Amino acid sequence: xxxxxxxxxxxxxxxxxxxxxxxxxxxxxxxxxxxxxxxxxxxxxxxxxxxxxxxxxxxxxxxxxxxxxxxxxxxxxxxxxxxxxxxxxxxxxxxxxxxxxxxxxxx
Amino acid sequence: xxxxxxxxxxxxxxxxxxxxxxxxxxxxxxxxxxxxxxxxxxxxxxxxxxxxxxxxxxxxxxxxxxxxxxxxxxxxxxxxxxxxxxxxxxxxxxxxxxxxxxxxxxxxxxxxx
Numbered sequence: 001x002x003x004x005x006x007x008x009x010x011x012x013x014x015x016x017x018x019x020x021x022x023x024x025x026x027x028x029x030x031x032x033x034x035x036x037x038x039x040x041x042x043x044x045x046x047x048x049x050x051x052x053x054x055x056x057x058x059x060x061x062x063x064x065x066x067x068x069x070x071x072x073x074x075x076x077x078x079x080x081x082x083x084x085x086x087x088x089x090x091x092x093x094x095x096x097x098x099x100x101x102x103x104x105x106x107x
Numbered sequence: 108x109x110x111x112x113x114x115x116x117x118x119x120x121x122x123x124x125x126x127x128x129x130x131x132x133x134x135x136x137x138x139x140x141x142x143x144x145x146x147x148x149x150x151x152x153x154x155x156x157x158x159x160x161x162x163x164x165x166x167x168x169x170x171x172x173x174x175x176x177x178x179x180x181x182x183x184x185x186x187x188x189x190x191x192x193x194x195x196x197x198x199x200x201x202x203x204x205x206x207x208x209x210x211x212x213x214x215x216x217x218x219x220x
Binding site for chain 2: 036046050089094095099100
């Protein structure tokens with residue numbers, strides 16, 4: 001399986017801060033990298049697919065970048081509704097695998 | 108707007124079979140790929156497998172115990188996990204997608220006890 005490693009595991013930030021989450025794959029993957037936002041009791045939300053494509057309806061303060069094994073999710077200006085856990089996911093090879101998650105907490 | 112809703116027992120005895128159904132509304136079930144994903148307490152997300160009109164693909168870690176099926180007449184798809192143990196206790200989500208999951212159900216908690 002392709003292992004996905006996220007860092008940091010948690011980050012404390014304030015409203016308005018720029019937040020960057022990284023995801024490293026155990027081998028090079030193609031463009032099949034997605035990011036999700038998960039809040040307790042709510043359906044996970046797709047933010048970014050194919051590395052950098054913003055899902056319809058998602059705020060442009062979210063952006064994705066990267067290639068090969070290293071990928072990044074950036075929140076340009078953190079808003080109150082952004083406090084959640086974020087996961088990366090690869091679909092280059094079966095099985096799909098996810099990072100362990102990055103919890104974004106209020107500072 | 109596509110909506111997915113999981114249903115099934117919230118409590119399953121060890122060694123028995125976990126059975127869940129995902130009802131799809133607001134869009135066609137045909138022509139898409141449908142996934143099951145779970146999240147155990149304190150753990151991350153684990154992809155269980157996917158089903159579509161022509162094939163099923165399972166996570167090798169669960170393949171020997173899992174079965175999925177698609178019922179286009181009822182616009183729903185299902186998951187069975189056999190011989191469950193406490194390690195199968197998790198929130199189970201159904202989701203649509205080929206390389207990323209764009210629509211998800213709210214999830215349903217299944218406890219093995």
